[in-house]
Amino acid sequence: MIILASKSPRRREILGKFFKDFKIIPSKVxxxxxxxxxxxxxxxxxxKKAWDVYSREKGTVIGADTIVVLGDEVLGKPKNEEEAKIMLKELSGKTHVVITGYCIIHEGDEISxxxxxxxxxRELSEEEINAYVKTGEPLDKAGAYGIxxxxxxxxxxxKGDxxxxMGLPMQVILELQKLGFNPWKK
Structure with missing residues (x-):
């Protein structure tokens, strides 16, 4: 049984594209x-997320953490609309990286x-930033946006995955396939 140690709707959606049977048990760390x-x-x-859930529930556990990095600055989830606007202004016209760390625990062994x-x-206008923030979409996402x-x-x-x-790289699906889970099954 695959267990996703996350309450992220995006991770649930991605995992659900490949595997029908999995449980969601959010980590408490x-x-x-x-x-x-x-x-x-x-x-x-x-x-930490994966081992927390694995300690309580047996199965193949996936933990993940996604961060947005601009230069040397890590942009987390904005606390409010003003913080979201500031982040989006900082990202405007620039290249940043999205890093997702993952950990899969299978039968006590770890792959991370x-x-x-x-x-x-793109270069964003103040109007675009304000309109996007008003949608509410940026407020629960690292870097204040959802691709x-x-x-x-x-x-x-x-450039990349x-x-x-979105929060769960294809590498996780490929690792699960190596462990014997079939992403091709209907």
Missing amino acids: SEESDALSPREHAIEVAR NAVITEVKF QGKGGLLIEWI YYNV
Whole structure:
């Protein structure tokens, strides 16, 4: 049984495209980390989430953590509309990276890594930023945007895994396939 240690609707949607039978058991751990790099941070948080759920529930557990990094700055989820506007202004016209750390625990063994995707935003007008923030979409997403929704209009190009930007890279599905789970089944 696959267990997703996340309440993210986007991760649930992606996993559901490939596997019909899985459970969702959100982790109860903090997303804080003392890691030195954003990549290490994402992996460490994913590991904490996966092991937290695995300690309570047996099965193949997936933990993931997605962060948006602009230069040296990690952009988390905005606390309010004003913070979302500030983040979107910072991202406007620039390239940033989206890093998803993941950890899969299968029969007590751990597979963990991170996937990095480059994303380039268009130059955004203040009107576009305000209109997008008014949709409410940015408020529960790292970097204040969702590529799979209206936030896709903000993006000029991406280099890498689209699903990674949504929060669950294809590498996770491929790792599950190696472990014997069949993503091709109807």
